[in-house]
Amino acid sequence: GESVGLHLPTLSVQEGDNSIINCAYSNSASDYFIWYKQESGKGPQFIIDIRSNMDKRQGQRVTVLLNKTVKHLSLQIAATQPGDSAVYFCAEGLYSGYALNFGKGTSLLVTP
C-alpha cells in the first residue's frame, strides 16, 4: 500500500545549529500532515501540522514545509537545543478522516 517514509534514519547536529528532518509521502490523496516528537518511554508529542492548502507553516522555533509536487514534507528546527533530542515522526492522513499513517521516524541527536 501507499506509505510515508523518511529520508534519514538518524541526524546528528550541534547545539545551536538548525536541523532539517525530511519526509516523503506517496499517498497523493493525503491532505493533512503532522510532525510528532517522541522521547524515550513517552508517547508522541504534537509539534506542528499543515494542511495541503498551505506550503509553509511556522511555530515556535519550528517550520513545516510542504511540497505537494514532489510529495515531500520537512521539519525545520531553529537553534537546536539538547532538549530537542528525540525521534521525530511525520504522519499523514485525510483531514476529513481519522487514521494517521506514520513513517518510521528519524532520530535527532543534539551534541554540545
Place this chain on the structure above:
Amino acid sequence: DTGVSQDPRHKITKRGQNVTFRCDPISEHNRLYWYRQTLGQGPEFLTYFQNEAQLEKSRLLSDRFSAERPKGSFSTLEIQRTEQGDSAMYLCASSLRHASIDTQYFGPGTRLTVL
C-alpha cells in the same frame, strides 16, 4: 495534568492471558483512538471512537483485540489469549473534532510484554 492518561504504564503477562488497558482522554474530546507501536516503528492505527460509537475497527489486528468506550469518556482495549507478538507499546490519542482542527494528542502509552 489535563492530558491523555493511560493505565497501566507497564504490563507483563504470560502467553495466553487476557489483558485490559484503560485510556482517559482529554476532557471534552469526542474522538478517541488506539494505536500500536513496535520497537523502531511509527504508531499503527487500530481503531477509533466518536463519542461512544466505534466507527472503525477493521484494522484491529485480530479478533482477539476489542475496544470499548461505554459512556463516551474513557476507553478500554482488551487483548485476549495474548501472544508474544502482541508485545508492543499501546498508545491512546484523543481529539476534538471541530470544523477547523482535529489534532490528535497522545498519551504516554502502555508497554505490554508477553512472556
